[in-house]
Amino acid sequence: MSEATPKAPTACVLIIGNEILSGRTQDINLNYMAKSLAGRGVRLMEARVIPDIADTIVATVNEVRAKYDYIFTTGGIGPTHDDITAECIARAFGVKLILNDEIYQMMAKRYPPGGLNEARLRMAHTPEGASLVPNPIQGPPGFRMENVIVMAGVPRIMQGMFDAIVHQLNGGPPIQSRTVNCPLPEGLIAKGLGEIQARYPELDVGSYPTFGRGTPETNLVLRGTDSGKLAVAVGEVVALVRSRGGNPTEL
Amino acid sequence: MSEATPKAPTACVLIIGNEILSGRTQDINLNYMAKSLAGRGVRLMEARVIPDIADTIVATVNEVRAKYDYIFTTGGIGPTHDDITAECIARAFGVKLILNDEIYQMMAKRYPPGGLNEARLRMAHTPEGASLVPNPIQGPPGFRMENVIVMAGVPRIMQGMFDAIVHQLNGGPPIQSRTVNCPLPEGLIAKGLGEIQARYPELDVGSYPTFGRGTPETNLVLRGTDSGKLAVAVGEVVALVRSRGGNPTEL
Numbered sequence: 234m235s236e237a238t239p240k241a242p243t244a245c246v247l248i249i250g251n252e253i254l255s256g257r258t259q260d261i262n263l264n265y266m267a268k269s270l271a272g273r274g275v276r277l278m279e280a281r282v283i284p285d286i287a288d289t290i291v292a293t294v295n296e297v298r299a300k301y302d303y304i305f306t307t308g309g310i311g312p313t314h315d316d317i318t319a320e321c322i323a324r325a326f327g328v329k330l331i332l333n334d335e336i337y338q339m340m341a342k343r344y345p346p347g348g349l350n351e352a353r354l355r356m357a358h359t360p361e362g363a364s365l366v367p368n369p370i371q372g373p374p375g376f377r378m379e380n381v382i383v384m385a386g387v388p389r390i391m392q393g394m395f396d397a398i399v400h401q402l403n404g405g406p407p408i409q410s411r412t413v414n415c416p417l418p419e420g421l422i423a424k425g426l427g428e429i430q431a432r433y434p435e436l437d438v439g440s441y442p443t444f445g446r447g448t449p450e451t452n453l454v455l456r457g458t459d460s461g462k463l464a465v466a467v468g469e470v471v472a473l474v475r476s477r478g479g480n481p482t483e484l
Numbered sequence: 485m486s487e488a489t490p491k492a493p494t495a496c497v498l499i500i501g502n503e504i505l506s507g508r509t510q511d512i513n514l515n516y517m518a519k520s521l522a523g524r525g526v527r528l529m530e531a532r533v534i535p536d537i538a539d540t541i542v543a544t545v546n547e548v549r550a551k552y553d554y555i556f557t558t559g560g561i562g563p564t565h566d567d568i569t570a571e572c573i574a575r576a577f578g579v580k581l582i583l584n585d586e587i588y589q590m591m592a593k594r595y596p597p598g599g600l601n602e603a604r605l606r607m608a609h610t611p612e613g614a615s616l617v618p619n620p621i622q623g624p625p626g627f628r629m630e631n632v633i634v635m636a637g638v639p640r641i642m643q644g645m646f647d648a649i650v651h652q653l654n655g656g657p658p659i660q661s662r663t664v665n666c667p668l669p670e671g672l673i674a675k676g677l678g679e680i681q682a683r684y685p686e687l688d689v690g691s692y693p694t695f696g697r698g699t700p701e702t703n704l705v706l707r708g709t710d711s712g713k714l715a716v717a718v719g720e721v722v723a724l725v726r727s728r729g730g731n732p733t734e735l
Contacts, residue, residue: 251690254528255661256518257705258692260511263533267507277505279540282514282531285690289530312671313691314678352674371695387693410506420563423603427565439502439536440564441509442638444622454508 241405241458242302244270246280249290249318250308250386253282262307262391269395274405274458275303285309290321298325298381303402305395308386310375312352322378323360333359336373367397406458411467412484415474418442418449425473426453433466435459452484492656492709493553495521497531500541500569501559501637504533513558513642520646525656525709526554536560541572549576549632554653556646559637561626563603573629574611584610587624618648657709662718663735666725669693669700676724677704684717686710703735 246266252258263280270277278301283289290309298304309318323330336357340349356373359365366375366382370393375384377398384394415422419440430438436457443450453470457463467483474481497517503509514531521528529552534540541560549555560569574581587608591600607624610616617626617633621644626635628649635645666673670691681689687708694701704721708714718734725732 251688251707252692252705253514254518254531255522255659255688255705255707256515256520256528257661257663257690259515263504264507264510267505269507271506277507278535280505280533284529311691311693312674314674314681315690348671350671350675352678353671355674356671371700387695389695408506410508412508420599420601420604420607423563423565423606424601427603430565437502437506439506439508439566440562441503442562444638444640449622454503454506456502456506 241274241276241408242403243276243278244303244305245278245297245301247293247297247304247306248280248282248308248386249285249306250282251284251315254284261388262386265388265392266305266395269399271408271410271456273399273402274407275402276405276408285315285317287317287321287324290318291325294322294325294381298379302380304381306381306383307391310356310373310383310385312355316355318383319355319358319360319376322363322381322383325381326360326362326378328361330358331361333357333363333365333376335365340373366394369393369397408456408458409460409463410454410456411463413453413455413467413470413474414482414484415451415453415479416448416481417451417474417477417479419451421477422451422453422473422479425476426470429466429469429473432469433457433462436462436466438466438470492525492527492659493654494527494529495554495556496529496548496552498544498548498555498557499531499533499559499637500536500557501533502535502566505535512639513637516639516643517556517646520650522659522661522707524650524653525658526653527656527659536566536568538568538572538575541569542576545573545576545632549630553631555632557632557634558642561607561624561634561636563606567606569634570606570609570611570627573614573632573634576632577611577613577629579612581609582612584608584614584616584627586616591624617645620644620648659707659709660711660714661705661707662714664704664706664718664721664725665733665735666702666704666730667699667732668702668725668728668730670702672728673702673704673724673730676727677721680717680720680724683720684708684713687713687717689717689721
C-alpha cells in the first residue's frame with residue numbers, strides 16, 4: 234500500500250465492548266466511520282476491538298493517541314458497571330473524572346424528580362478538560378479529550394454523534410475511490426496490476442476476488458486524492474483487463 | 485469484566501486489509517469467529533484491523549502472538565501485489581518463505597497447462613515450518629505457523645477454513661451465555677446489576693440498551709462457564725427487574 238496523501242491526518246477507531254468480542258453483536262460502527270473519514274480526507278489506519286477491562290482501555294488509548302491524529306472510541310458510556318470508558322479516558326490523560334455541569338443540567342431536565350439516580354449521574358461525568366460531542370438522538374452527549382473522541386456504542390446514537398463532529402476534524406483532500414469489475418480471476422491480472430500499483434505509488438490499488446455471478450471475478454479498487462491520476466490509472470486497469478480477454482465495467 | 489475462566493486459552497483476531505479500513509467492505513469474519521471461539525471455550529480478547537503495510541503486519545503479529553494463545557488472521561493470501569500476509573508472517577517468525585510442495589501439487593492439478601503463472605505461484609508459498617489449514621471451499625489452503633493461523637479474507641472461504649481447524653484448538657469449557665430482556669431503561673437497574681456482577685466475579689454481566697419496541701429497554705447478558713452459577717445469577721437478575729416493576733423475559 235502506498236500513502237494516498239502523506240500529510241493526510243490519520244485516525245484509529247477503538248471499539249470498546251465485550252459484546253463484540255463475544256460475538257453477541259456484529260459491529261457496524263467501524264464501517265460507518267471508515268466511509269465518512271475517507272470522504273473527509275482522514276486516513277483510517279487501524280481499528281481495535283478491546284474488552285471492558287480498565288487497564289486494557291487505558292493502555293490502548295495511550296498507545297494509539299500518541300500514534301494517530303484522531304482516536305474515535307465507541308461504547309461504554311452508559312450508566313452500568315460495565316460502562317467504564319469515561320473513567321478510563323480520565324486515567325489515560327491523568328486527570329480527574331468530574332461532574333460536567335452542562336450534562337448535569339441536560340439530564341436534570343430530562344428525568345422526572347428522583348429519576349436522576351446515582352447510576353445515571355455517572356453519565357454526567359467527563360474527564361476534566363473535556364469538551365462535549367453533541368448527541369442529537371437520545372441520551373447524554375459524548376465528549377472529546379484532546380484528540381480522543383468518545384461516543385456511544387449504540388449505532389444510531391454513535392452515528393448521530395459522529396455526524397455532529399466529523400465536520401470539525403482537520404481533514405485532507407477527500408480520498409476518492411473507483412472500482413472496476415473484472416470478469417476474470419485475479420490470478421490472470423495480478424502481474425499487470427502490480428505493475429500499475431508500482432507506477433502509481435500515490436494511489437492505493439486493491440484487488441478483491443468475488444463470486445457474484447458464480448464464477449471467479451475480481452473487483453479492482455483504486456483510491457487516492459488526485460482524480461486526474463485516478464482516471465489515468467483506471468484507464469490502465471481497463472486496458473489490462475481487456476488485454477487478458479475480459480470485458481471490464483466500472484462499478 | 486471478570487475472568488470467566490482464568491485458565492481458558494485466549495485469542496486475538498487480526499483482520500488484514502485496506503478494504504475494511506476504507507469502508508469498502510463490512511467485516512463479518514470477526515463475528516463468525518467470536519461466536520465459534522466462545523463455544524470452544526477460547527476467550528477472544530482483542531481484534532485489530534490493520535492495513536496492507538508490511539511493517540505494520542509484521543510488528544502486530546509479533547506483538548500479539550507473544551500475548552495470546554491463538555492468533556487468527558484473515559486476508560491477504562491471494563495472488564496480487566496487495567496479498568502480503570504470507571511473506572509478513574515469514575518475516576515475523578524470521579524464517580524463509582518457501583514453495584510448499586503440497587500446495588503446489590494441488591494447484592498444478594487445478595489449473596490448465598500454463599495457468600499456474602508467477603502470480604498464482606505466490607499462493608503456493610508458506611513460511612518454512614508452516615502446516616496447512618484445509619480450504620474446503622475454493623482455492624489454496626491457509627496455513628498455521630506455531631500459534632498463528634492464517635486464513636483467506638473472503639468470508640465463505642474464511643469460514644470453511646476456520647471450521648476445518650477450530651476443533652484442533654485446545655479449548656476450555658464452553659462459555660455459555662444467557663440473555664434477559666428487561667423492559668426498562670438500564671439506568672433503573674444499573675445499581676443492582678453492578679451488585680450482581682460484584683457477587684459473581686467469575687461471570688461476565690453485560691448491559692446493552694435497546695430500543696426494539698420504541699421505548700428504552702435493556703438486554704442483560706450473563707456469560708460464564710459454570711451453568712449452575714449462571715442460573716443462580718440469572719435468577720437474581722430476573723428478581724432485580726421485577727423489583728423495579730419490569731416484566732423480564734429470557735431471550
